[in-house]
Amino acid sequence: MKKQMLDVIFTSEKRKNILLVLRDRPENMDTLLRLLDTKRTALLPQIRILEEHHLVTVSDGLYKLTTIGRLLVNQIFPLQTTINVFDTDxxxxxxxxxxxxxxxxxxxxxxxxxxxxxxxxxxxxxxxxxxxxxxxxxxxxxxxxxxxxxxxxxxxxxxxxxxxxxxxxxxxxxxxxxxxxxxxxxxxxxxxxxxxxxxxxxxxxxxxxxxxxxxxxxxxxxxxxxxxxxxxxxxxxxxxxxxxxxxxxxxxxxxxxxxxx
Missing domain, CATH: 3.30.870.10 (Endonuclease Chain A)
Incomplete structure:
Protein backbone atom coordinates (compact mmCIF):
# COMPACT_ATOMS: atom_id res chain seq x y z
CA MET A 1 0.00 0.00 0.00
CA LYS A 2 1.33 3.42 -0.97
CA LYS A 3 2.12 5.96 1.71
CA GLN A 4 0.51 9.39 1.75
CA MET A 5 2.86 11.84 0.02
CA LEU A 6 3.27 13.98 3.14
CA ASP A 7 4.39 10.87 5.01
CA VAL A 8 6.85 9.99 2.26
CA ILE A 9 8.50 13.40 2.45
CA PHE A 10 8.27 14.44 6.09
CA THR A 11 8.29 11.31 8.25
CA SER A 12 11.83 10.42 7.23
CA GLU A 13 14.66 12.92 7.59
CA LYS A 14 16.77 10.81 5.25
CA ARG A 15 14.15 10.81 2.46
CA LYS A 16 13.65 14.55 2.81
CA ASN A 17 17.40 15.15 2.62
CA ILE A 18 17.73 12.96 -0.48
CA LEU A 19 15.15 15.13 -2.21
CA LEU A 20 16.85 18.35 -1.12
CA VAL A 21 20.24 17.13 -2.36
CA LEU A 22 18.80 16.11 -5.73
CA ARG A 23 17.14 19.51 -6.08
CA ASP A 24 20.42 20.97 -7.36
CA ARG A 25 21.47 18.21 -9.76
CA PRO A 26 21.40 14.45 -10.36
CA GLU A 27 23.93 12.55 -8.22
CA ASN A 28 25.44 9.08 -8.19
CA MET A 29 25.27 6.77 -5.19
CA ASP A 30 28.77 7.53 -3.92
CA THR A 31 28.08 11.26 -3.89
CA LEU A 32 24.75 10.78 -2.11
CA LEU A 33 26.43 8.64 0.55
CA ARG A 34 29.08 11.31 1.08
CA LEU A 35 26.75 14.29 1.14
CA LEU A 36 24.25 12.58 3.44
CA ASP A 37 26.96 10.98 5.59
CA THR A 38 25.28 7.59 5.62
CA LYS A 39 25.75 3.98 4.55
CA ARG A 40 24.41 2.26 1.44
CA THR A 41 22.32 -0.18 3.50
CA ALA A 42 20.56 2.74 5.19
CA LEU A 43 20.10 4.80 2.03
CA LEU A 44 18.84 2.24 -0.48
CA PRO A 45 15.51 1.46 1.27
CA GLN A 46 14.67 5.17 1.41
CA ILE A 47 15.54 5.69 -2.26
CA ARG A 48 13.38 2.70 -3.12
CA ILE A 49 10.39 4.31 -1.37
CA LEU A 50 11.00 7.55 -3.30
CA GLU A 51 11.17 5.59 -6.54
CA GLU A 52 7.97 3.68 -5.73
CA HIS A 53 6.18 6.99 -5.20
CA HIS A 54 7.54 8.43 -8.47
CA LEU A 55 9.61 11.16 -6.83
CA VAL A 56 13.05 9.86 -7.83
CA THR A 57 14.28 7.88 -10.79
CA VAL A 58 17.68 6.40 -11.70
CA SER A 59 19.33 6.36 -15.12
CA ASP A 60 22.92 5.39 -15.98
CA GLY A 61 23.79 5.32 -12.31
CA LEU A 62 22.48 8.84 -11.65
CA TYR A 63 19.60 9.50 -9.29
CA LYS A 64 17.41 12.47 -10.18
CA LEU A 65 14.05 14.00 -9.36
CA THR A 66 11.05 13.18 -11.50
CA THR A 67 8.80 15.98 -12.70
CA ILE A 68 6.53 15.34 -9.71
CA GLY A 69 9.51 15.19 -7.38
CA ARG A 70 10.87 18.51 -8.63
CA LEU A 71 7.49 20.19 -8.30
CA LEU A 72 7.12 19.05 -4.69
CA VAL A 73 10.72 19.82 -3.71
CA ASN A 74 10.43 23.34 -5.13
CA GLN A 75 7.51 23.78 -2.73
CA ILE A 76 9.07 22.24 0.37
CA PHE A 77 12.59 23.65 0.00
CA PRO A 78 11.63 27.26 0.94
CA LEU A 79 9.62 25.88 3.88
CA GLN A 80 12.60 23.84 5.07
CA THR A 81 15.03 26.75 4.80
CA THR A 82 12.55 29.07 6.53
CA ILE A 83 12.23 26.58 9.38
CA ASN A 84 16.02 26.46 9.59
CA VAL A 85 16.14 30.25 10.03
CA PHE A 86 13.69 30.20 12.94
CA ASP A 87 15.20 27.04 14.42
CA THR A 88 18.37 29.03 15.11
CA ASP A 89 16.66 30.35 18.24
Whole structure:
Protein backbone atom coordinates (compact mmCIF):
# COMPACT_ATOMS: atom_id res chain seq x y z
CA MET A 1 0.00 0.00 0.00
CA LYS A 2 1.33 3.42 -0.97
CA LYS A 3 2.12 5.96 1.71
CA GLN A 4 0.51 9.39 1.75
CA MET A 5 2.86 11.84 0.02
CA LEU A 6 3.27 13.98 3.14
CA ASP A 7 4.39 10.87 5.01
CA VAL A 8 6.85 9.99 2.26
CA ILE A 9 8.50 13.40 2.45
CA PHE A 10 8.27 14.44 6.09
CA THR A 11 8.29 11.31 8.25
CA SER A 12 11.83 10.42 7.23
CA GLU A 13 14.66 12.92 7.59
CA LYS A 14 16.77 10.81 5.25
CA ARG A 15 14.15 10.81 2.46
CA LYS A 16 13.65 14.55 2.81
CA ASN A 17 17.40 15.15 2.62
CA ILE A 18 17.73 12.96 -0.48
CA LEU A 19 15.15 15.13 -2.21
CA LEU A 20 16.85 18.35 -1.12
CA VAL A 21 20.24 17.13 -2.36
CA LEU A 22 18.80 16.11 -5.73
CA ARG A 23 17.14 19.51 -6.08
CA ASP A 24 20.42 20.97 -7.36
CA ARG A 25 21.47 18.21 -9.76
CA PRO A 26 21.40 14.45 -10.36
CA GLU A 27 23.93 12.55 -8.22
CA ASN A 28 25.44 9.08 -8.19
CA MET A 29 25.27 6.77 -5.19
CA ASP A 30 28.77 7.53 -3.92
CA THR A 31 28.08 11.26 -3.89
CA LEU A 32 24.75 10.78 -2.11
CA LEU A 33 26.43 8.64 0.55
CA ARG A 34 29.08 11.31 1.08
CA LEU A 35 26.75 14.29 1.14
CA LEU A 36 24.25 12.58 3.44
CA ASP A 37 26.96 10.98 5.59
CA THR A 38 25.28 7.59 5.62
CA LYS A 39 25.75 3.98 4.55
CA ARG A 40 24.41 2.26 1.44
CA THR A 41 22.32 -0.18 3.50
CA ALA A 42 20.56 2.74 5.19
CA LEU A 43 20.10 4.80 2.03
CA LEU A 44 18.84 2.24 -0.48
CA PRO A 45 15.51 1.46 1.27
CA GLN A 46 14.67 5.17 1.41
CA ILE A 47 15.54 5.69 -2.26
CA ARG A 48 13.38 2.70 -3.12
CA ILE A 49 10.39 4.31 -1.37
CA LEU A 50 11.00 7.55 -3.30
CA GLU A 51 11.17 5.59 -6.54
CA GLU A 52 7.97 3.68 -5.73
CA HIS A 53 6.18 6.99 -5.20
CA HIS A 54 7.54 8.43 -8.47
CA LEU A 55 9.61 11.16 -6.83
CA VAL A 56 13.05 9.86 -7.83
CA THR A 57 14.28 7.88 -10.79
CA VAL A 58 17.68 6.40 -11.70
CA SER A 59 19.33 6.36 -15.12
CA ASP A 60 22.92 5.39 -15.98
CA GLY A 61 23.79 5.32 -12.31
CA LEU A 62 22.48 8.84 -11.65
CA TYR A 63 19.60 9.50 -9.29
CA LYS A 64 17.41 12.47 -10.18
CA LEU A 65 14.05 14.00 -9.36
CA THR A 66 11.05 13.18 -11.50
CA THR A 67 8.80 15.98 -12.70
CA ILE A 68 6.53 15.34 -9.71
CA GLY A 69 9.51 15.19 -7.38
CA ARG A 70 10.87 18.51 -8.63
CA LEU A 71 7.49 20.19 -8.30
CA LEU A 72 7.12 19.05 -4.69
CA VAL A 73 10.72 19.82 -3.71
CA ASN A 74 10.43 23.34 -5.13
CA GLN A 75 7.51 23.78 -2.73
CA ILE A 76 9.07 22.24 0.37
CA PHE A 77 12.59 23.65 0.00
CA PRO A 78 11.63 27.26 0.94
CA LEU A 79 9.62 25.88 3.88
CA GLN A 80 12.60 23.84 5.07
CA THR A 81 15.03 26.75 4.80
CA THR A 82 12.55 29.07 6.53
CA ILE A 83 12.23 26.58 9.38
CA ASN A 84 16.02 26.46 9.59
CA VAL A 85 16.14 30.25 10.03
CA PHE A 86 13.69 30.20 12.94
CA ASP A 87 15.20 27.04 14.42
CA THR A 88 18.37 29.03 15.11
CA ASP A 89 16.66 30.35 18.24
CA UNK A 90 12.87 30.29 18.11
CA UNK A 91 12.71 31.95 21.55
CA UNK A 92 14.57 34.98 20.18
CA UNK A 93 12.40 35.23 17.06
CA UNK A 94 9.22 34.61 19.03
CA UNK A 95 9.88 37.26 21.67
CA UNK A 96 11.02 40.01 19.29
CA UNK A 97 9.06 42.31 16.99
CA UNK A 98 9.41 41.33 13.33
CA UNK A 99 6.33 42.98 11.83
CA UNK A 100 8.50 45.79 10.45
CA UNK A 101 9.65 43.35 7.76
CA UNK A 102 7.53 43.95 4.63
CA UNK A 103 5.42 40.99 3.51
CA UNK A 104 7.38 40.33 0.31
CA UNK A 105 10.60 40.01 2.33
CA UNK A 106 8.95 37.99 5.09
CA UNK A 107 8.10 35.45 2.40
CA UNK A 108 11.81 35.36 1.48
CA UNK A 109 13.17 35.25 5.01
CA UNK A 110 14.70 31.87 4.22
CA UNK A 111 17.32 33.80 2.23
CA UNK A 112 18.89 34.95 5.49
CA UNK A 113 20.15 31.39 5.91
CA UNK A 114 21.54 30.23 9.24
CA UNK A 115 21.44 33.00 11.85
CA UNK A 116 23.36 33.07 15.11
CA UNK A 117 22.05 34.93 18.14
CA UNK A 118 24.93 36.99 19.49
CA UNK A 119 24.74 37.61 23.24
CA UNK A 120 27.46 40.10 24.18
CA UNK A 121 28.69 40.12 27.75
CA UNK A 122 27.98 43.31 29.69
CA UNK A 123 31.66 44.26 29.33
CA UNK A 124 31.40 43.89 25.52
CA UNK A 125 28.27 45.95 24.86
CA UNK A 126 30.20 48.65 23.01
CA UNK A 127 32.57 46.32 21.20
CA UNK A 128 32.06 45.90 17.48
CA UNK A 129 31.44 42.45 16.11
CA UNK A 130 34.89 41.74 14.69
CA UNK A 131 33.70 39.00 12.33
CA UNK A 132 31.09 41.29 10.78
CA UNK A 133 33.44 44.27 10.62
CA UNK A 134 36.20 42.25 8.92
CA UNK A 135 33.65 41.01 6.36
CA UNK A 136 32.56 44.63 5.79
CA UNK A 137 36.15 45.66 5.12
CA UNK A 138 36.27 43.05 2.35
CA UNK A 139 33.03 44.32 0.80
CA UNK A 140 32.64 46.97 -1.86
CA UNK A 141 29.51 48.37 -0.22
CA UNK A 142 27.99 48.53 3.24
CA UNK A 143 24.35 49.33 3.98
CA UNK A 144 22.83 50.36 7.31
CA UNK A 145 19.29 51.23 8.40
CA UNK A 146 19.51 52.34 12.01
CA UNK A 147 18.15 54.22 15.01
CA UNK A 148 21.60 54.63 16.62
CA UNK A 149 25.31 54.59 15.80
CA UNK A 150 28.27 53.04 17.58
CA UNK A 151 30.15 55.50 19.86
CA UNK A 152 33.19 55.15 17.58
CA UNK A 153 31.18 55.28 14.36
CA UNK A 154 33.29 58.08 12.88
CA UNK A 155 36.58 56.23 13.32
CA UNK A 156 35.11 52.99 12.01
CA UNK A 157 33.55 54.73 9.01
CA UNK A 158 36.81 56.49 8.12
CA UNK A 159 38.70 53.19 8.22
CA UNK A 160 36.13 51.62 5.89
CA UNK A 161 36.24 54.60 3.53
CA UNK A 162 40.03 54.42 3.43
CA UNK A 163 39.62 50.76 2.53
CA UNK A 164 37.44 51.75 -0.45
CA UNK A 165 34.09 50.63 1.01
CA UNK A 166 31.06 52.66 -0.08
CA UNK A 167 28.89 53.50 2.94
CA UNK A 168 25.12 53.90 2.68
CA UNK A 169 23.18 55.02 5.76
CA UNK A 170 19.45 55.40 6.34
CA UNK A 171 19.10 57.16 9.68
CA UNK A 172 16.10 57.56 11.94
CA UNK A 173 15.01 61.18 12.12
CA UNK A 174 15.78 61.50 15.85
CA UNK A 175 19.26 60.11 15.25
CA UNK A 176 19.83 62.59 12.42
CA UNK A 177 18.88 65.53 14.65
CA UNK A 178 21.21 64.25 17.37
CA UNK A 179 24.09 63.97 14.92
CA UNK A 180 23.45 67.48 13.63
CA UNK A 181 23.65 68.76 17.19
CA UNK A 182 26.66 66.80 18.43
CA UNK A 183 28.67 65.72 15.37
CA UNK A 184 28.15 68.51 12.88
CA UNK A 185 31.75 68.70 11.63
CA UNK A 186 32.01 64.94 11.13
CA UNK A 187 28.71 64.87 9.23
CA UNK A 188 29.88 67.65 6.96
CA UNK A 189 33.00 65.68 6.04
CA UNK A 190 31.00 62.53 5.36
CA UNK A 191 28.40 64.28 3.20
CA UNK A 192 31.16 65.67 0.98
CA UNK A 193 32.77 62.24 0.57
CA UNK A 194 31.80 60.50 -2.68
CA UNK A 195 31.87 57.10 -0.95
CA UNK A 196 29.20 58.10 1.57
CA UNK A 197 25.44 58.35 1.02
CA UNK A 198 23.20 59.48 3.88
CA UNK A 199 19.40 59.37 3.94
CA UNK A 200 16.89 60.21 6.67
CA UNK A 201 13.77 58.11 7.23
CA UNK A 202 10.88 60.30 8.45
CA UNK A 203 8.72 57.63 10.12
CA UNK A 204 9.21 55.52 13.23
CA UNK A 205 11.60 52.59 12.91
CA UNK A 206 10.36 49.52 14.79
CA UNK A 207 13.80 47.92 15.05
CA UNK A 208 17.23 48.93 16.34
CA UNK A 209 19.23 48.42 13.16
CA UNK A 210 19.81 46.32 10.07
CA UNK A 211 23.41 46.26 8.85
CA UNK A 212 24.46 44.57 5.62
CA UNK A 213 27.76 43.70 4.02
CA UNK A 214 28.27 41.45 1.01
CA UNK A 215 28.69 38.35 3.17
CA UNK A 216 26.41 38.77 6.18
CA UNK A 217 23.33 40.58 7.46
CA UNK A 218 23.03 41.71 11.06
CA UNK A 219 19.69 42.54 12.69
CA UNK A 220 19.02 43.99 16.12
CA UNK A 221 15.33 43.78 17.01
CA UNK A 222 13.18 45.27 19.74
CA UNK A 223 11.40 42.91 22.10
CA UNK A 224 7.67 42.49 21.60
CA UNK A 225 7.09 44.89 24.51
CA UNK A 226 9.29 47.49 22.72
CA UNK A 227 12.20 47.05 25.15
CA UNK A 228 15.74 47.34 23.82
CA UNK A 229 17.71 44.08 23.76
CA UNK A 230 21.49 43.79 23.64
CA UNK A 231 21.26 40.48 21.74
CA UNK A 232 21.24 40.56 17.95
CA UNK A 233 21.24 38.22 14.94
CA UNK A 234 24.15 37.53 12.62
CA UNK A 235 22.96 35.81 9.43
CA UNK A 236 25.30 34.23 6.89
CA UNK A 237 23.13 32.75 4.15
CA UNK A 238 24.43 32.96 0.59
CA UNK A 239 21.44 35.18 -0.27
CA UNK A 240 21.52 37.26 2.92
CA UNK A 241 23.10 40.19 1.07
CA UNK A 242 20.27 40.26 -1.47
CA UNK A 243 17.66 40.11 1.31
CA UNK A 244 19.41 42.79 3.35
CA UNK A 245 19.88 45.05 0.31
CA UNK A 246 16.18 44.73 -0.51
CA UNK A 247 15.11 45.78 2.99
CA UNK A 248 17.47 48.76 2.65
CA UNK A 249 15.77 49.64 -0.67
CA UNK A 250 12.35 49.28 0.98
CA UNK A 251 13.18 51.98 3.54
CA UNK A 252 15.11 54.03 1.01
CA UNK A 253 12.04 54.77 -1.13
CA UNK A 254 10.51 56.87 1.68
CA UNK A 255 13.79 58.45 2.83
CA UNK A 256 15.24 61.86 2.05
CA UNK A 257 18.78 62.10 0.65
CA UNK A 258 21.12 64.46 2.49
CA UNK A 259 23.39 66.37 0.12
CA UNK A 260 24.23 69.38 2.28
CA UNK A 261 24.12 70.50 5.88
Missing amino acids: IDYWGTHFIDFIPSHLMKRIDELGPCEVIKPHVTELYDINREFYDATRKSQSHYVVTTFLHPNFAELAIELINNGVALNFILAQDLWHNLLKNHNAVLSDFIQNELVNIFVYPEKMDFQFVSINEYQTMLALFKNNSEVDTKYLLCKGKDSFRWGKDIFEYYLKDSTPISEM
